[in-house]
Amino acid sequence: MGTPGTAEAITAKIAQLQEELKGLAPVKKTKTVKVSPLAPSDFPDLPVIAGARFAATAAGVRYAGRTDVMLVHLAPGSRVAGVFTRSATRAASILDCQEKIGGDGAQGAAIIVNSGNANAFTGRSGAEAVARVTEGVATVLGLPSERVFSASTGVIGEALPHDRITAALGTLGADLSEEAIGQAARAIMTTDTFPKGASAGCEIDGKPVRIAGIAKGSGMIAPDMATMLVYIFTDAKIARPVLQDMLSARTDRSFNCITVDSDTSTSDMLLAAATGQSGIEEITERDSVAGRRFEEALGSVMLDLAHQVVRDGEGATKFIEIAVTGAADDEDARRVAMATANSPLVKTAIAGEDPNWGRVVMAVGKSGAQADRDRLAIRFGDLTVAENGWVSPGYKEEDGAAYMKRQELTIGIDLGLGSGTATVWTCDLTHRYIEINADYRS
Amino acid sequence: MGTPGTAEAITAKIAQLQEELKGLAPVKKTKTVKVSPLAPSDFPDLPVIAGARFAATAAGVRYAGRTDVMLVHLAPGSRVAGVFTRSATRAASILDCQEKIGGDGAQGAAIIVNSGNANAFTGRSGAEAVARVTEGVATVLGLPSERVFSASTGVIGEALPHDRITAALGTLGADLSEEAIGQAARAIMTTDTFPKGASAGCEIDGKPVRIAGIAKGSGMIAPDMATMLVYIFTDAKIARPVLQDMLSARTDRSFNCITVDSDTSTSDMLLAAATGQSGIEEITERDSVAGRRFEEALGSVMLDLAHQVVRDGEGATKFIEIAVTGAADDEDARRVAMATANSPLVKTAIAGEDPNWGRVVMAVGKSGAQADRDRLAIRFGDLTVAENGWVSPGYKEEDGAAYMKRQELTIGIDLGLGSGTATVWTCDLTHRYIEINADYRS
Numbered sequence: 001m002g003t004p005g006t007a008e009a010i011t012a013k014i015a016q017l018q019e020e021l022k023g024l025a026p027v028k029k030t031k032t033v034k035v036s037p038l039a040p041s042d043f044p045d046l047p048v049i050a051g052a053r054f055a056a057t058a059a060g061v062r063y064a065g066r067t068d069v070m071l072v073h074l075a076p077g078s079r080v081a082g083v084f085t086r087s088a089t090r091a092a093s094i095l096d097c098q099e100k101i102g103g104d105g106a107q108g109a110a111i112i113v114n115s116g117n118a119n120a121f122t123g124r125s126g127a128e129a130v131a132r133v134t135e136g137v138a139t140v141l142g143l144p145s146e147r148v149f150s151a152s153t154g155v156i157g158e159a160l161p162h163d164r165i166t167a168a169l170g171t172l173g174a175d176l177s178e179e180a181i182g183q184a185a186r187a188i189m190t191t192d193t194f195p196k197g198a199s200a201g202c203e204i205d206g207k208p209v210r211i212a213g214i215a216k217g218s219g220m221i222a223p224d225m226a227t228m229l230v231y232i233f234t235d236a237k238i239a240r241p242v243l244q245d246m247l248s249a250r251t252d253r254s255f256n257c258i259t260v261d262s263d264t265s266t267s268d269m270l271l272a273a274a275t276g277q278s279g280i281e282e283i284t285e286r287d288s289v290a291g292r293r294f295e296e297a298l299g300s301v302m303l304d305l306a307h308q309v310v311r312d313g314e315g316a317t318k319f320i321e322i323a324v325t326g327a328a329d330d331e332d333a334r335r336v337a338m339a340t341a342n343s344p345l346v347k348t349a350i351a352g353e354d355p356n357w358g359r360v361v362m363a364v365g366k367s368g369a370q371a372d373r374d375r376l377a378i379r380f381g382d383l384t385v386a387e388n389g390w391v392s393p394g395y396k397e398e399d400g401a402a403y404m405k406r407q408e409l410t411i412g413i414d415l416g417l418g419s420g421t422a423t424v425w426t427c428d429l430t431h432r433y434i435e436i437n438a439d440y441r442s
Numbered sequence: 443m444g445t446p447g448t449a450e451a452i453t454a455k456i457a458q459l460q461e462e463l464k465g466l467a468p469v470k471k472t473k474t475v476k477v478s479p480l481a482p483s484d485f486p487d488l489p490v491i492a493g494a495r496f497a498a499t500a501a502g503v504r505y506a507g508r509t510d511v512m513l514v515h516l517a518p519g520s521r522v523a524g525v526f527t528r529s530a531t532r533a534a535s536i537l538d539c540q541e542k543i544g545g546d547g548a549q550g551a552a553i554i555v556n557s558g559n560a561n562a563f564t565g566r567s568g569a570e571a572v573a574r575v576t577e578g579v580a581t582v583l584g585l586p587s588e589r590v591f592s593a594s595t596g597v598i599g600e601a602l603p604h605d606r607i608t609a610a611l612g613t614l615g616a617d618l619s620e621e622a623i624g625q626a627a628r629a630i631m632t633t634d635t636f637p638k639g640a641s642a643g644c645e646i647d648g649k650p651v652r653i654a655g656i657a658k659g660s661g662m663i664a665p666d667m668a669t670m671l672v673y674i675f676t677d678a679k680i681a682r683p684v685l686q687d688m689l690s691a692r693t694d695r696s697f698n699c700i701t702v703d704s705d706t707s708t709s710d711m712l713l714a715a716a717t718g719q720s721g722i723e724e725i726t727e728r729d730s731v732a733g734r735r736f737e738e739a740l741g742s743v744m745l746d747l748a749h750q751v752v753r754d755g756e757g758a759t760k761f762i763e764i765a766v767t768g769a770a771d772d773e774d775a776r777r778v779a780m781a782t783a784n785s786p787l788v789k790t791a792i793a794g795e796d797p798n799w800g801r802v803v804m805a806v807g808k809s810g811a812q813a814d815r816d817r818l819a820i821r822f823g824d825l826t827v828a829e830n831g832w833v834s835p836g837y838k839e840e841d842g843a844a845y846m847k848r849q850e851l852t853i854g855i856d857l858g859l860g861s862g863t864a865t866v867w868t869c870d871l872t873h874r875y876i877e878i879n880a881d882y883r884s
Contacts, residue, residue, distance in 0.1 A: 089807030089815050121803040121815065123832030156800025157833055220787060220804065261786045262704075263801075264808035344703045344786070344871075345662060345879055352880030358598025359705075361563045362662065365531030366706035373531050373563065390565030391599055429786075431876050437787055438794030438872075 038311035038319050038407065038427070039194040043185065046199045046212040048178045049233040051075035051275025055175035056187035059168040061161060062116030062154060069165055070187035071172040072111040072231065073141055078275045079105045080149065081244035083251045085268035092119050092126030093150045094269060096134070100146050105240070109147040111271060112137050112165070113229060115190050115216070119152040119160035120266040129160040136166040140173040151229055151269050153216065154190055181233075185214035188229050191436055192218045192312050198304035200297040204280045204290045209236045213301045217309035219437065221260035230255065230270040230305055236294055237276035238283040245286050246295045247272050254302040257424040260313035261433070262342040272298070310425045315432030318350050320425065321410045327420030332369035334422040336413060339367035347429035350409065355400030357385045360411060375416030380409065480753035480761050480849065480869070481636040485627065488641045488654040490620045491675040493517035493717025497617035498629035501610040503603060504558030504596060511607055512629035513614040514553040514673065515583055520717045521547045522591065523686035525693045527710035534561050534568030535592045536709060538576070542588050547682070551589040553713060554579050554607070555671060557632050557658070561594040561602035562708040571602040578608040582615040593671055593711050595658065596632055623675075627656035630671050633878055634660045634754050640746035642739040646722045646732045651678045655743045659751035661879065663702035672697065672712040672747055678736055679718035680725040687728050688737045689714050696744040699866040702755035703875070704784040714740070752867045757874030760792050762867065763852045769862030774811035776864040778855055781809035789871035792851065797842030799827045802853060817858030822851065 052074055059069045074080070082101045084094050112133055119126050134148040141148075152160060185195035196215040201208055217228030251270060276282075283290045311319055322340050327333035340346055340363040349356035357378050364371050374389035380403045384392045403409070494516055501511045516522070524543045526536050554575055561568050576590040583590075594602060627637035638657040643650055659670030693712060718724075725732045753761055764782050769775035782788055782805040791798035799820050806813050816831035822845045826834045845851070 085807075087804070087807030088809070088811070088813035089803045089818070118800075121800060121828065121832060123816070123830060125832065156803055157828065263785050263787045263804060266804055266807050343705050344875070345705045348876055348879035351876065354880070358560075358563060361531045361598055362529070362705060362708055365527075365529030365708050367530070369530070371530035374565070376531070386563065386599065388565060390563060390567065429876065430880075431873055433786070434790055434793065434871065434873050434876060437790035438796065 035193045036312045037317055040308070043182055043195050044197050044199060046181050046197050047201065047210040049210055049212055049275060050178070050235050050277035051078060052233040052273065053176035053178050054180035054184040055172040055177065056180065056183040057168050057172055057175070059114070059164045061114050061164055067183065067187040068115045069168055069172065070113050070184035071137065071169070071176065072184065073176050074109040074273050075275050075277065076108040077105055078109055078273050079238065079240040079243055080109050080271055080273045081240060081247045082272070083247055083270040085265060087264055087266050087268070089121060089266050091152060091267040092122060092130045093152050094267060096127070096130045097149045097151070097269065100149060103146055107143055107147055109149065109273065110137050110141050110143055111149045111231060113151045113153070113188050114165055115188050116154040117152055117158055117160050118154045118156045118267050120156045122157065122159055125159050129162040132162045133165050136169050140169045149271060151267065153188065153229055153267055156266060181212060181214060188214070188216040190216065190218065191314055192216050194312055196305055196308040196312065198301045198308070200300045202293045202297040204236070204293060207278055207280050209278045209280060209294060209297070210234060211297055211301050213305050215305040215309055218312045219261060219314040220263045220265045221258065221309060221313065228265060228268055228309065232270070232272040232298070232301060234272070234274045234298070235276065235278035236274045236283060237278065237280050238274045238294065242283055242286050242291065243272060243274055246298055250295065250299040250302050253299065254306040258306045258310050259338065259341050259424065259426050260310065260316070307425060310427050313427035314436045315430040316427030317407070317430055318428040319408045320350060320427060321423060322413070322426065323410060323423045324413045324415070325421050326414040326416045326418060327422070328370045328418045329420040330422060331420070333420040334424070335367045335369040336364050336371070336415065337422040337424040339363045340411065340413065341424050341426035344429055347426070350404065351428040351430045353401065353404040355380060355385070355397065355404050357400070360413065361386070364413060369415070370417060371415055372417065377414040377416065379412035380404070477635045478754045479759055482750070485624055485637050486639050486641060488623050488639050489643065489652040491652055491654055491717060492620070492677050492719035493520060494675040494715065495618035495620050496622035496626040497614040497619065498622065498625040499610050499614055499617070501556070501606045503556050503606055509625065509629040510558050511554070511556045511610055511614065512626035513579065513611070513618065514626065515618050516551040516715050517717050517719065518550040519547060520551055520715050521680065521682040521685055522551050522713055522715045523682060523689045524714070525689055525712040527707060529706055529708050529710070531563060531708050533594060533709040534564065534572045535594050536711060538569070538572045539591045539593070539711065542591060545588055549585055549589060551591065551715065552579050552583050552585055553591045553673060555593045555595070555630050556607055557630050558596040559594055559600055559602050560596045560598045560709050562598045564599065564601055567601050571604040574604040575607050578611050582611045591713060593709065595630065595671055595709055598708060623654060623656060630656070630658040632658065632660065633756055634658050636754055638747055638750040638754065640743045640750070642742045644735045644739040646678070646735060649720055649722050651720045651722060651736060651739070652676060653739055653743050655747050657747040657751055660754045661702060661756040662705045662707045663700065663751060663755065670707060670710055670751065674712070674714040674740070674743060676714070676716045676740070677718065677720035678716045678725060679720065679722050680716045680736065684725055684728050684733065685714060685716055688740055692737065692741040692744050696741065696748040700748045700752050701780065701783050701866065701868050702752065702758070749867060752869050755869035756878045757872040758869030759849070759872055760870040761850045762792060762869060763865060764855065764868065765852060765865045766855045766857070767863050768856040768858045768860060769864070770812045770857070770860045771862040772864060773862070775862040776866070777809045777811040778806050778813070778857065779864040779866040781805045782853065782855065783866050783868035786871055789868070792846065793870040793872045795843065795846040797822060797827070797839065797846050799842070802855065803828070806855060811857070812859060813857055814859065819856040819858065821854035822846070
């Protein structure tokens, strides 16, 4: 390359850059993004899952020079379970995955995901793009296309430039590695400010079982089934229906309990793949020692990833737990929790570090749940703020104000009526959310 | 007073100001507020309603020097109908009004409203404050307290300084005037940037019947019954149950079809008072020539006021109509309309003048209504943006972008399934909403 600064070095650098830019038109500039203040300090060290290999590349789907496609290969014998958005305007890839999810795992499987374009509400062209991409992956990896699951995330209503993705498949196939899950996590980011990963393990039959998961999600987060894109890998050997049951049950306690902005995506998807390579006996019952142990570990990965999505909520500066107790039933508790978590007035008060508990009272009132003003109690962390229908005698506004300065907040709401409970997680609503979303496409 | 600028004039002015400031502590500074760009050019000329007299004053409920209490006296024979929030955490005044609303009008009635403090979630002290204020009004006006309707709007959870209100009742009673409805409209404002008034008339039995209404509302607007505070006065002679039926029916097509931020107040209230002094025969049937004619005029006043509330939505820069057609039924149409109107992503896109119709697709999908991607059509004004499951062949992005620059927008959504329709009105979500609500109490 020669000495830096020489004409030779400069010419070489230009040639290298020209090479990197090939085929990436139309070029859009990547915006520089500040990492969420709620982000974990580092991407975690995820365990290798035998039988799962990953690759990522910058295919120029929408932006130049941004890693935007991930490919996962799952060894023969892998079982795949999935949970999908209930949106009535589901994206083409979701419809395709829903058809394929029950299939047999004998030949292995693959997952291909692009960011930058959601391929949603793209009519016939959407389904065709899914077919081109999944058939391309099938050819490169020697799989039937029925075993290739695809997903797309990004802007809605624009045709997916599937040729840019298929052009990258050769490289992706050659790059597959058990170590590359972190790069895969980066490839699926859109407005995310950090890649999301989590892992857990358990011992079954004296053998270690590993679980590693990645997720993306930041805005349009109020999942109605799964959230955004989540991929979980394990070397457990487990019957597909059992894995599916566990996944559905745990989704209701993790991804379905988070909300950033009350808006539900057209493309939410959660896949869990079990390669079976841990050498354990197959788990065939959810309600068995091995089943419970595995589900516990799976659930912890799911909850960790769900929390990370909230921590990267668009514009978020506060991570908020809303814990409702004493409701007439669990459904009422969830109504109150979600009404509070989705209230723009509650979320802006928290952004302003204002202990405006009156807005929590408002949210309880509008939720539709059974409530009795004079039995309602509201807590900020350990502070009892309101009880018996009014501000608590011991509550001091300055204590509330001091509490609100924290980055992690718990709002406790006790309805004093029954034993229904629900806990959900959300973030605050700030100027940055408006900035991000008032000029997303410009 | 002497020549302006002389020592005498200055001393007189100081004395006058001191007088005005008496009893107004603790003094909070009124923030200067820019009038909404969507405001009408002027407060309308409202007709005099014989039998309805108004007064307003600055009682210092929360802020000094801000008109914050209005009093209305209704002549004997006036009938009063009302619609109230369905919030489970209703304010004390709402509970009191609900008990009183069915009463007999022979002795007349009064309405007393303060801004600055909502007297909501204030436990026993809330009900006591309502009793003190309504009894005070009853004494000053020579009415039974069962005929005094009160309302409070402002911050939730702080005790109402009812003594400041009762101290002002003598002045208010002395100031009552048929001409002062505009001052009354100003007295009930909180974060409102302009006073809201509307009128309509009709002829019954060859005699003119007049209707005049005032409203307040700007944030915490997603009424679940009535919206914020609305007071409508008419000289029609009409049976109370008939007036009540009309009011309830028309509320579902006006105030219950607007949303600013999806948050429902603890204090929403709509009262309509008919003094009967127009000299017409009593309207005793809703479904009669006179009944239909009057209801039409009443409905137009209600819709006008509802639109004014949206036009003064916190931070609003765009007035948006969401018109849904072709839904399986009206309920589904309303689900889609409200999901779109309350979507933060749709509202921020409009704030950014971004014709991001994909977010409308998302809102349709999440609404829970029956929808078929391939029958869905989306229009911005007269522009067909999307149809048959994808962007319309004739649609050009620059046309959409030009349309979004308007101040008044119509988003048409046709589901292509049935004959269900709904129309709702909302505004955009801007930085100003965050500014207003992140430091409301500071």
